[in-house]
Amino acid sequence: MRRRGLCGGFAVLLLLVAGCGTAPEPAAAPGVSASAAPTGSAGPSGPGPRPTRWPAAAAGGACQLLDYGVVEEVIGLVFDVAAGGQQEATYTCVLQRIGSSVPDLTLTVTPSNASPAIFRTVVMPKGAAALTGLGKVGYRAALPAVVKAGRGPGIEIGWLSGNNRIIVLRLTLAAEAQPPAADAAAPKLLDLAKRVDQTSV
Numbered sequence: 001m002r003r004r005g006l007c008g009g010f011a012v013l014l015l016l017v018a019g020c021g022t023a024p025e026p027a028a029a030p031g032v033s034a035s036a037a038p039t040g041s042a043g044p045s046g047p048g049p050r051p052t053r054w055p056a057a058a059a060g061g062a063c064q065l066l067d068y069g070v071v072e073e074v075i076g077l078v079f080d081v082a083a084g085g086q087q088e089a090t091y092t093c094v095l096q097r098i099g100s101s102v103p104d105l106t107l108t109v110t111p112s113n114a115s116p117a118i119f120r121t122v123v124m125p126k127g128a129a130a131l132t133g134l135g136k137v138g139y140r141a142a143l144p145a146v147v148k149a150g151r152g153p154g155i156e157i158g159w160l161s162g163n164n165r166i167i168v169l170r171l172t173l174a175a176e177a178q179p180p181a182a183d184a185a186a187p188k189l190l191d192l193a194k195r196v197d198q199t200s201v
Helices: 003-019 061-065 068-075 116-123 179-200
Strands: 032-035 081-087 090-097 100-111 129-131 137-143 154-160 165-172
Touching (some): 061 081, 061 100, 068 179, 116 137, 116 154, 154 179, 165 179
Antiparallel strands (some): 100 165, 137 154
């Protein structure tokens, strides 16, 4: 699997979610489904209680491995809208907030015949730190902020699961966030990755 393909998939899904953030029930493109707050609900920053959300799993794709409540409990961020999709054998999911493209949480799952050695040499990014206790082999990599795109720093955790799936979980913070905030989020994202790994078995 090529990382360029994954990044392209992320970009497409991010655009889809950002474009439907103003509509409670966005229209989905072929291969992509979305789940947002029901019609008439207030946004997360608006008056009144937080809106009732359809389960993230309702968006399909890799979103079936994510739960808004668990994500909030583990990493401390609230998301309201999910977009799931499938491109060939790769399942994807993006969680965002209504009306905002960041922060976001992305997840990709791809079946693979890669061995741990191939994963280390082909999938694992240069400069990434090896992780133990997550699948057969895993890594953690810092993501730089993309100021022109209004995206802050982030963390990416990838691993080869016990049932031979390449799973990548990526958290991108808001534009005003600083690198130390991403570093502080890394242990929390690892905890979430372990829960996703257990769910995918």
